[in-house]
Every structure is written in C-alpha cells, then in structure tokens.
Amino acid sequence: MADNETLNPISIGLDDGYAFTKIALPDGRLIAIPSWARIGRSNITWLNASAPRVFEYETDDTRFAVGEVDGEPTHFDGYPFSGLNRAIVQHALHEAGLAGQSVHAVSGLPVSSYYLEDGAQRLELIERKRASLKQTVQPSDGRLPAAIAFHEVIPEALAAWYDHVICEANGGVQLEAERLGAPVAVIDIGGRTTDFVVVAGEAVRHDSSGSLRCGLLDLKRQVAAAIRARFDLEELSEQATEEAVRTGVVRLFGKSHDVADQVRAARRELVERLHAETERQLGRGAELERILFVGGGALALADDIQDWFSNQAIAPHPAFANARGMLKYLRYVCQEPA
Ligand SMILES: Nc1ncnc2c1ncn2[C@@H]1O[C@H](COP(=O)(O)OP(=O)(O)OP(=O)(O)O)[C@@H](O)[C@H]1O
Numbered sequence: 001m002a003d004n005e006t007l008n009p010i011s012i013g014l015d016d017g018y019a020f021t022k023i024a025l026p027d028g029r030l031i032a033i034p035s036w037a038r039i040g041r042s043n044i045t046w047l048n049a050s051a052p053r054v055f056e057y058e059t060d061d062t063r064f065a066v067g068e069v070d071g072e073p074t075h076f077d078g079y080p081f082s083g084l085n086r087a088i089v090q091h092a093l094h095e096a097g098l099a100g101q102s103v104h105a106v107s108g109l110p111v112s113s114y115y116l117e118d119g120a121q122r123l124e125l126i127e128r129k130r131a132s133l134k135q136t137v138q139p140s141d142g143r144l145p146a147a148i149a150f151h152e153v154i155p156e157a158l159a160a161w162y163d164h165v166i167c168e169a170n171g172g173v174q175l176e177a178e179r180l181g182a183p184v185a186v187i188d189i190g191g192r193t194t195d196f197v198v199v200a201g202e203a204v205r206h207d208s209s210g211s212l213r214c215g216l217l218d219l220k221r222q223v224a225a226a227i228r229a230r231f232d233l234e235e236l237s238e239q240a241t242e243e244a245v246r247t248g249v250v251r252l253f254g255k256s257h258d259v260a261d262q263v264r265a266a267r268r269e270l271v272e273r274l275h276a277e278t279e280r281q282l283g284r285g286a287e288l289e290r291i292l293f294v295g296g297g298a299l300a301l302a303d304d305i306q307d308w309f310s311n312q313a314i315a316p317h318p319a320f321a322n323a324r325g326m327l328k329y330l331r332y333v334c335q336e337p338a
C-alpha cells in the first residue's frame with residue numbers, strides 16, 4: 001500500500017500567494033500556511049523538541065527556515081521564482097501530509113504577470129515559474145521531500161472563475177451551463193496584489209483585466225510603521241503586527257496598547273484605493289451577471305466592500321477559491337499525464 005501511494009501522484013491546487021500558501025486536495029481538504037520563511041538556519045533551539053515550529057529546507061544549495069520565523073518579506077518581484085517560494089511550498093506540502101509523495105500541481109501568477117496588456121501570454125515568465133517549483137527541495141531533518149513532477153501555471157483570478165463554473169457534486173462533475181457563458185468579473189483581494197479578471201463568452205476580456213499592486217500586506221506594513229513611529233521602535237515582529245491588525249491591540253513593554261485608530265486609518269486608505277481601481281476597471285458592472293470577490297482580503301474587508309455592486313457576491317471560503325479552481329483545472333481542463 002505504501003509503495004502504491006508513492007507511485008500514484010496526488011493532484012493539488014497550489015495557490016502560493018505572497019501572504020498565504022493555500023493547497024486544495026482531492027479529498028476536499030484545504031490547507032493554508034503563512035508564507036513566512038527566511039534564509040539560513042532558524043537559530044532557535046526548541047526546548048520541547050517533539051513540537052518544533054520552525055522547519056529547515058535546502059534548495060539550490062541554500063538553506064531556508066520556514067514556519068514561525070520573523071521572515072524575509074516575500075513581497076519582491078522575483079518571489080514566485082525564488083528558493084524562498086520553493087521552501088515555503090515544500091513546507092505546505094508537508095503540512096498537507098504529502099512527504100515522500102509525487103505531486104501534480106497547478107499554481108498561479110498574478111494576471112499582469114501572466115498576460116501582456118494585449119492578451120499575449122508572457123511565456124518566458126510562465127515557464128520560469130513552472131520550472132522553479134519542479135526543482136528539488138530537501139528537508140534538512142531527514143523527512144522525505146514531496147516532489148512536484150507535473151506543474152502548470154494559470155492566472156490567479158482566472159482560477160477562481162474555473163472554481164465558479166465547474167461544479168463537483170454527488171461524486172460527479174458538471175459545468176454550470178448558465179454560468180459558463182455569462183459575463184463575470186472576479187476580484188481577488190490578496191496580500192500583495194489585487195487581481196481583476198473579466199470573463200465573457202468563455203474568453204478573458206483583457207481591457208478590464210489586470211493586477212493592482214495593493215493588498216492586505218500594505219495595510220500591515222502601514223500599521224507596523226504607525227506603531228513603530230508612535231512607540232519609537234526600530235522593529236515590530238510579524239506576529240505582533242498581525243495581532244494588532246486583527247485585534248486593534250498591541251502588547252509592548254508588558255502592557256496592552258489600543259492601536260485601533262492606526263488600524264482604521266490604514267484600512268480606510270486601502271479600501272479607498274481598491275474601490276477607485278475597481279470602478280476604473282469595471283465601472284458600475286451593469287452588464288456583468290456577477291461580480292465575485294475572492295481572496296483572503298474578501299474576508300478581511302467584508303464590511304467595507306459589501307455594497308460596491310448590487311450584483312456582487314463573496315465566494316464560499318473565498319481565500320481558497322483560487323486553490324480550488326486550480327485543482328479543478330488540473331483534474332478537468334488541462335492535459336495531466338496519466
Ligand atoms: N480567514 C481570514 N479572515 C480574515 N482575513 C483573512 C483570512 N484569510 C486571509 N485573510 C487576510 O487576507 C489577506 C490576503 O490573503 P490571501 O491568502 O488572499 O493572500 P495571497 O494570496 O497570499 O496574496 P497574493 O494574492 O497577493 O499573492 C491576508 O494577508 C490576511 O490578512
């Protein structure tokens with residue numbers, strides 16, 4: 001049985017975003033880990049060695065620590081092709097229980113990294129991403145690596161459209177015929193990018209599609225800067241920033257401080273930018289059948305975006321819409337090797 005398992009590749013949807021790496025598995029499980037890692041050893045000795053929370057991986061002769069580390073920021077342009085990305089993805093595969101497995105994966109690139117403005121595919125960039133994740137990544141502690149044997153790349157927000165139109169029910173699959181032809185916009189509010197894609201008549205409308213380099217990581221960065229300025233700090237950890245954004249409170253010098261005003265101001269600024277760009281791309285969306293919000297940002301900003309369009313909806317478990325769509329694309333649309 002174990003041998004058989006290693007021989008049969010597992011298909012996954014792999015949405016390796018700048019903020020979270022999300023995996024959709026054929027058995028319906030959805031897994032997310034923060035895209036946090038840094039180059040080098042973790043320099044942490046766990047007193048309780050049975051529950052380490054930092055894991056080390058090696059790829060291309062470089063060692064990376066993934067997990068609860070104060071990470072290198074992932075928000076640089078080369079991230080989708082980097083060793084940092086490969087190490088984080090390998091860790092996510094382990095969290096999904098895929099150690100020692102052969103994996104077939106579909107992942108994504110932001111719409112504007114995938115297409116030129118005239119709609120031509122950016123083949124060199126797509127191939128770089130495809131090749132990068134097929135490189136070997138070795139866990140440093142003797143665990144078996146998961147190996148990506150087959151890898152395709154599709155535009156991120158388009159993945160959510162596949163999720164919207166391909167319906168798996170009662171053990172079968174069907175295309176939602178009335179959804180397939182209808183003009184739909186997908187707005188994917190992510191960590192570093194907000195992706196827009198309009199699909200009508202089963203074709204991408206490039207004049208209303210693209211990416212805005214703006215997302216929830218900008219909000220975090222701004223909140224961290226405001227807290228550092230207010231308390232005269234040189235550093236603020238990812239964890240403390242995350243908590244401040246989530247709860248409006250930060251723990252410093254052994255006390256809790258209310259930073260809700262700083263969070264509100266950063267949030268308002270982000271929402272205004274997103275709203276302006278959304279109107280620029282889609283107008284009032286009068287001829288769109290549906291405007292579908294996806295991405296973790298659709299949850300984080302749910303209150304602020306709720307009345308942008310009368311014909312809008314938030315996808316179910318929106319942070320996983322791309323990963324689910326990538327898995328559906330792999331299983332039902334692309335030519336996966338047998
Ligand atoms: N369940 C949740 N509830 C509230 N907020 C969430 C949730 N999940 C994610 N978020 C927020 O949404 C943000 C974006 O998450 P998402 O996973 O869509 O980003 P990403 O795909 O990694 O980024 P990008 O698409 O730019 O590469 C996160 O930074 C987080 O702040």
Ligand SMILES: [Mg+2]
Nearest residue numbers: 017190191295
């Ligand atoms: Mg994303």
